[in-house]
């Protein structure tokens with residue numbers, strides 16, 4: 451079964467920029483999207499996260515036709531992790547635990563899952579710190595942990611390693627590569643070499659049009 455199947459999707463903020471995806475068909479796994487600044491990469495991810503909705507001829511997710519009625523449900527199984535970290539004014543633990551709390555997992559399950567993913571991203575020692583007491587590189591990894599912790603069907607990563615030093619970059623790449631064995635990932639990056647290290651296929655966006 452295809453993960454995403456898109457034919458003729460268009461989305462416009464205004465008359466100045468239009469994203470037009472003629473065809474996008476991907477199966478389970480990890481794919482990359484690159485392209486110049488302003489080409490529409492973030493806009494495309496937000497459409498794939500069902501947070502923005504345009505018009506389409508065909509838009510299917512895991513075999514299901516996307517419809518207005520299904521959007522709320524689909525938004526709960528796909529996560530978008532933005533380029534710039536956005537955290538609640540709470541502890542690192544509470545930030546990562548949030549998606550699990552709203553899904554009503556038990557305290558015990560929450561603790562186990564948060565600690566496990568924190569270890570994988572080397573943030574286990576800062577779980578009790580407040581969001582405003584951590585570095586930018588740590589905040590980025592906390593957002594990534596929060597995106598993956600509830601095991602969504604797809605994680606959409608927008609520039610997951612921009613602004614990170616080499617050590618942090620390596621940590622995130624290793625995590626993404628390992629996790630892609632069981633979670634579907636779409637990663638946007640300006641770093642083409644990084645995409646070729648991580649991804650099975652890489653798409654190229656230019657002026658709102660997708661090439662591969």
Ligand SMILES: Nc1ncnc2c1ncn2[C@@H]1O[C@H](COP(=O)(O)OP(=O)(O)OP(=O)(O)O)[C@@H](O)[C@H]1O
Nearest residue numbers: 463464467485486487488489490491492493494655
């Ligand atoms: N909320 C918005 N309202 C109007 N126009 C927008 C909005 N967000 C983005 N745009 C415009 O849409 C176009 C695509 O933006 P987008 O952020 O998707 O590009 P990008 O490829 O992700 O860029 P970058 O690599 O710089 O992050 C740009 O011309 C941008 O100015």
